[in-house]
Structures are given as structure tokens and as C-alpha cells.
Amino acid sequence: MPELPEVETTKRGISPHIKNNRVTSVQLRHSQLRWPIPHSIVSDLKQQLCLDVTRRAKYLLLHFKSGVLIIHLGMSGRLSIVESSQQPKKHDHVDIFFDSGICLRYTDPRRFGCILWTDNLSEHRLLVNLGPEPLTSAFDTDYLYQCSREKKVTVKQLIMNSAVVVGVGNIYASESLFMAGINPQRQASRISKKRYELLVAAIKSVLQQSIKVGGTTLKDFLTAEGKPGYFSQQLDVYGREGEPCRRCARSLKKVVIMQRSTFYCSQCQR
């Protein structure tokens, strides 16, 4: 489900409902996610005040006095705010109840996500090797260009490598490369700095635009019937194999790069 914009939108959606609220109890129904959910969170979280909700890459971080709850939504995960009385459905694996009477509910059919607890966030193995956030100034042309040198992978693989830059998923990798006019199969090391400048701008633009759409879609997580997961949005190439390029009308192509579907226009992207 989540690309970076969905995770950011989820953060903004849940934050007002749980920040500065106190956990009353935690219910684990199915703790076998990508890694087992540590059962200790049931007691660790009890009576604790949620101090803040932040995001790093696609990890949502719930900060408490004694530690941080790390939540990743994997491919199919979702967080929602529901009334405490609302009965769980099939894939609702975890409920965190708050003293305000609401419940933070974790839903994940494929269970590729994770929920972990740490008292030392800055040294956590999942976060310690991550590259810069794409929407910060640390992610710029010089940086990405330097990363690309000596690399033997395609440019799509480069921008999807979380050690290089975080938050560029399969959809927005294709979309960014289309906007920058770069063929996703091109070797990362054989692209000029000038073109990396276009790519950096494209990545920022595509992500920012999508977060903006999510932000406008987002109303109240508690009462909104819509799924906070995926907003229908205007995609230029992703999932549009055989359809006409919006720029030149030529039929869009699909290739597989590292077992992931990749869409592009062979005319506009070189």
C-alpha cells in the first residue's frame, strides 16, 4: 500500500488523535509480521504518554518516554483511528487503545510490515544505514551524482536504493524518471550531472505533489470513511503499458528491472 506520500499522510492523519494521549492497553491478535511483534510492548506501552509522531523513510515512529515504537506498513499495511468499541476484522492484527476512547488499529493482509520497540532509535539497525530524506536539502544534485559514480546498476535501482535516498518506491521511481526524461534501464554511472539535476527535481516534485494530494484528501482519520491508503492520482506511466504517452502519444513500454515492473516511454526517455 504505502509509498512515501501514503506514509506521510498516515502520519498526519493519526498524529492529532494520539499525540499527547495516553495508552491504556495494547491488544495483539496476530504478532507474526515480518518479524514477531515483541510481546513486551503490551506492558511497555501501558499508561505511557505518546510524546510525538514522526516519520523516517517509510517508518512511522511513535515516541514515548521510555522508547520508540517503530511501525512499517510493508506492502499492504494500514493504520486507522477507530472508536474503541469497533470490532476488529480479519486482518486487524494490533490495537493500541488510548484514554481518549479511540484506538489505533494496524491492519495488514500480507503481513510484510513490522512493529518493533527500541530504546535507542539512533542506533537501530533498520534506520542506521538509511540515506537522506528526498525532500530535504541533503538530497541534491551533487549528492546523487556522487552516489551514481562507479555504480553498476540501472538508474532506477539507484534511486530505489534506501542507502542512497529513502522513500522512492516502485511507482514514483517510474514517475520520476518519466518526468526527468531518463530511461529507467540506463546505467546510473552513465548519466550526466545535468540530467541528475533534472532527476532530483523530478523526485522532489513527484513526491511533494502526491503528499499535497494526500493532504487535501485527508480530512479526519476517525470519521473519514475513505481509505487513507491510496488516493487516486494522475500517474503518467505507472500501470499504463500500451497506453499513449501523455507527452508524445507513443505507446508506453513495460520492462522488468530487479523483478519489479517498470513503465516508461521509449521516445521521451533516453
Added chain:
DNA sequence: CTAAGGACCTGTCGGC
């Protein structure tokens, strides 16, 4: 060190 492939899991869709 880098790069490629496997692994995890359920749901949905298209074709026969």
C-alpha cells in the same frame, strides 16, 4: 565491498 535473488504472505484478476 557490490549486485542479484530469495524470502516473507494474502488477495485479486485474467485466462482456460
Added chain:
DNA sequence: TGCCGACAGGTCCTTA
């Protein structure tokens, strides 16, 4: 209608 394979928005871990 039913079955079967392909595929799905992620990413860590193992292997070469």
C-alpha cells in the same frame, strides 16, 4: 463457475 498461475505499492537477508 472453478481452478491456477501471475502479479501486487517493500526491503532485509543470504549468496555469489
